[in-house]
Each structure stands twice: as structure tokens, then as C-alpha cells.
Amino acid sequence: MRRMMVAGNWKLNQGPAAGRELAAGVQARLEGRTLRGEVLCCPPFVTIPAVSAVAQGEPVLVGAQDCSDQASGAYTGQVSAAMLAEAGCTHVIVAHSERRQYQKETDDLFVAKIDRVHEAGMTAIFCFGELLEERQAGREEEVVEAQLSGVLPRLASATAENLILAYEPVWAIGTGETATPEIAQHMHLVSRAEAGRILGEDTAARLRILYGGSCKPGNAAELFGQTDVDGGLIGGASLKVDDFVAIVEAAETAMGG
Secondary structure (H helix, E strand, O other): OOOOEEEEEOOOOOOHHHHHHHHHHHHHHHOOOOOOOEEEEEOOHHHHHHHHHHOOOOOEEEEEOOOOOOOOOOOOOOOOHHHHHHOOOOEEEEOOHHHHHHOOOOHHHHHHHHHHHHHOOOEEEEEEOOOHHHHHOOOHHHHHHHHHHOOHHHOOOOOOOOEEEEEOOHHHOOOOOOOOHHHHHHHHHHHHHHHHHHHOHHHHHHOOEEEOOOOOHHHHHHHHOOOOOOEEEEOHHHHOHHHHHHHHHHHHHHOOO
16 A cells, blocks of 8 residues: 655745744644654745754655755755755655746756756655646646656656655646546546556556645545545645644545554
């Protein structure tokens, strides 16, 4: 059975003081529990040290929202994967829909970033998913398969242990719209099949695929109950201790915990 993950993407929220308080709240609520799944918080870069000070892997892991495609050098404003690992990160989100939309990032960049994450000994969370107009045109499967095939075959060392996929129905992020559990399951199944074609069926069977579209306490249990949904990449709900912990508990219940 694949181990579920609930990952909080804090986006452009929570400076060091507020981030430390939020992480401490989650840590306190989960302290002493033997979790079947994994819990991850991904703060802004400047907040990572404050969060790492209170969330040290048991039970809360710390990740980053992005990293540079470069190892070092004259790249003002960038942060390398190795620096993030040194700061206490175990995971890095790559190719989030907001990076695709606002920074116009490309497959070439995603490949380079994921390879850097792997070189630094961390796990990459690779995001992909269709826009509203693409779904309305009936192209959602085509888009998802193209995004996966544009990156996965080119990775230097991708395994089920150092790579996690995150399906993002972009039309359901921050809009209040949520893919039904049936839609989520279908798209995860399509994604797993494409990953199997590229990486091999055994790797794909062990590969975790998170759902990243407005997952909340009210719908988490039903989403996580789907065969190919292995947890969630959580946005707004990750900024509230009660909501985030409720989603973690839904994942634990789905795993039989």
C-alpha cells in the first residue's frame, strides 16, 4: 500500500514568526502519534529555518515551494536545492501551476530543477494538470499525458522513492470548485498509466500521486478514499491548524489508521 502524504503549500503566506507558530501548532496536535502517512509543510524560503526549528521530521517534514535549476553561481535571487537540503528540507515542489502561469516555466526548466533536487538527496513533487478551457474542450487527458511525457522520460534518476506526482486541476484551485472524487480518480488513473508507460509499471504502481485542487476537511475523506489518490497538496486549508490536521486525519483514516 502506498503511504499517503498531506503536503501544505503555504504559497506567499506566513513570515518566520507566523510560520513558526503555525508549524508548532500542527506539530503539537500530531506529537506522539504514530502516523501511517507523511505530513509536509512548504513555507516561503525565508520561513524555512523557523519552521525547521520546530518541525524536525517527527511527525512534520519541511519542504520548499521551488528551487533553482542551478547549483551555484551568479544567479541573483535564486536558491539552490543543496541550500534547501542544508536548511532542513526533504522535499521540493516543482512546476506548480502558478509557476507555469506567472513565471512561464517550461519542461526544460522542470527537468533541470528535479534533477537538482535529486542530486541534493531530496524528493521532488512534480505538479501537472489542465486549465479550465482545456477541460471544456475535452483535452484534459491529452494535456496531462503531454505534461508527464515532456518531463519524466528526461529525468536522470527518477524512482518511486524520490518522485511524487501532484495532479492539479487548475480550474479547481482557489476557485471554490473541486473535482468530484470520480474525476480525481479518473485523472489519477490516467496519470499513473502514463507514468507506467514511461517509468515502468512497477515504479508507477509504487508512485504516489497527490490531489492538488481545493482539498478541504469536508471533501478530503472521499477524495482520499479513491484507489489512485495518495493524499493531497493543500493550499489555503494548510494555513489553519484545525483544517490541516483534519485533512491529515482523513488521510490516516483512509490508510486504516
